[in-house]
Amino acid sequence: MQELVLDQPVSRARSELVREAAQADARREFEERLAECGPLAFRVARGVLRNTADAEDVAQEALLRAYKSFERLRDRNRFRGWLVRISFRLALDRLRSAKRREQRDMLWSEPAHLAPSATAEEVAASNQFQGHLERALDELPEKLRLVLLLSAMEGHTIGEIAAMVGVPLGTVKSRIFLARKKLAEKLRCYANVIRMR
Amino acid sequence: MLCERHKNAVIEAAANDAALSGELREHLAECASCRAAFAEEQSLFAAIDSSLHAAANVEVPTSLLPRVRARLDEAAASRLGWVRPLVFAFAGVALALVVALMARPHRAGRQEVAKQGPAGAPASMATAANTNREKTSSESTPIAAIPVNHSHTSRDSTSSHSAASSNPEVLVPPDEREGLALLVASLNEHRDLAAALLVHVPEKKDLSIDVERLQIDALEIKPLDGRETEALDSGGEKR
Numbered sequence: 404m405q406e407l408v409l410d411q412p413v414s415r416a417r418s419e420l421v422r423e424a425a426q427a428d429a430r431r432e433f434e435e436r437l438a439e440c441g442p443l444a445f446r447v448a449r450g451v452l453r454n455t456a457d458a459e460d461v462a463q464e465a466l467l468r469a470y471k472s473f474e475r476l477r478d479r480n481r482f483r484g485w486l487v488r489i490s491f492r493l494a495l496d497r498l499r500s501a502k503r504r505e506q507r508d509m510l511w512s513e514p515a516h517l518a519p520s521a522t523a524e525e526v527a528a529s530n531q532f533q534g535h536l537e538r539a540l541d542e543l544p545e546k547l548r549l550v551l552l553l554s555a556m557e558g559h560t561i562g563e564i565a566a567m568v569g570v571p572l573g574t575v576k577s578r579i580f581l582a583r584k585k586l587a588e589k590l591r592c593y594a595n596v597i598r599m600r
Numbered sequence: 601m602l603c604e605r606h607k608n609a610v611i612e613a614a615a616n617d618a619a620l621s622g623e624l625r626e627h628l629a630e631c632a633s634c635r636a637a638f639a640e641e642q643s644l645f646a647a648i649d650s651s652l653h654a655a656a657n658v659e660v661p662t663s664l665l666p667r668v669r670a671r672l673d674e675a676a677a678s679r680l681g682w683v684r685p686l687v688f689a690f691a692g693v694a695l696a697l698v699v700a701l702m703a704r705p706h707r708a709g710r711q712e713v714a715k716q717g718p719a720g721a722p723a724s725m726a727t728a729a730n731t732n733r734e735k736t737s738s739e740s741t742p743i744a745a746i747p748v749n750h751s752h753t754s755r756d757s758t759s760s761h762s763a764a765s766s767n768p769e770v771l772v773p774p775d776e777r778e779g780l781a782l783l784v785a786s787l788n789e790h791r792d793l794a795a796a797l798l799v800h801v802p803e804k805k806d807l808s809i810d811v812e813r814l815q816i817d818a819l820e821i822k823p824l825d826g827r828e829t830e831a832l833d834s835g836g837e838k839r
Contacts, residue, residue: 419687430676434669441668442660449657459661466668467675536651553657555649584615586648587641 429474440483441466443556444490451494453537461497465490475517484567491549498541532593539589548583556580603627603634610634614641 444465449458469486476482540548553564554575565575609624620628628635772780787794 426676430672433672437665437668440682441665445660445664446656446658449658453655455658455661459664459667462664463668463671467671470672471675474749532647533651533655536648536655551652552656555652557653580615583645584611586645587611588613590644590648 425474430470432479433470433473436482437466440486443483444469444486446556447487447490447549447552448494450555451491451498452547457497458494460488460492465493468493481566481569484569487549487553487567491545491552495545506538532590535590535593536586539586542589543582543585547585550575550578551582551586606631606634611641614638614645617645707770749822 434573441462445458445462448461448465449455452458452461465486468489469482473482475532476485494505540551550564553559553567554561554574559567561572561575561579570578606627607626609621610628613620613624628638787797
């Protein structure tokens, strides 16, 4: 019995070492994915929040959460989709906060966030249209919004989006179509703004 | 103004960004208003797409990855920082427990020795002990602290020696402790037997015995004859 008592710290230390080694491996693997998936997490959050500082905070939080649960993720190939969903969910949570929303609205009016335009009229028109688009995006159902955002990002095919979101290819296509159509319905009344562009 | 018949087809064609069907293409070629509406729809979707593209592909701040790495380091450090002291504390407690368990039987033995000190010992045992004390100090222990007889001691046997003893201690497995306790109790009851056990028995040495050599006279062998044989026999007996 005494021998068992003496043996426990040794086995515990051994299991601790094994655990630390596993953590080091997981960290290495996570680091490899970080360079690729970090921007993805940020862009998803930015697409929802439309504020760089908030989006960076959310991306960090999402990556940290992903790292903490990384060892438990059985299929590492699904990491991107997993991270996208975490980022999207966290961004939505933040967006729902009224305080953050006010701050975001103030910061969004900064011209640094806008696409470069040639004339002052175009800048004004672009600003207006962008504002309307943001509101229309906010009103989109979450499923449609996420798919639309991912499809707007560079370097993602429909197949990759389907894998990330975990839905069939046809569903992704129909969601994109529906989302664009809903946006167009909301923005059609601003056609004069578009004509100005 | 869009023709009601082709309204949905025009909007969906613009939204799909796909090739137009033959019928719609023909209609657009004929109807100027539908053609204009289709162009407006196309520009609307183009504006939506470009705005979305701009919003979705913003430049990633360079501070993002270093900040994430720093937070990962913090998380890893805090995780290990929480686990390690816990492991060490647990190991320390376990070690203390082991030490306490190992020390407990000796303490009990000492207490027993203290109880059965010289005052409580019977006269016979005291006499025996005094006798033995002259010969060897290690044999002067009271009954409860019977020293290990190394000639018979296996690794399983033990004895709790006096507190100041420097003799090696032998651990007793739990299943044999009861037997040892019974032996000590019976020895306590039969002090005379215990005293007899404690009395030093001098070792007997085998003395060499000198035996004289057998002297045999030379035998005279004569032809068999009744009288002579008797005489020879009687001669042999004499010797």
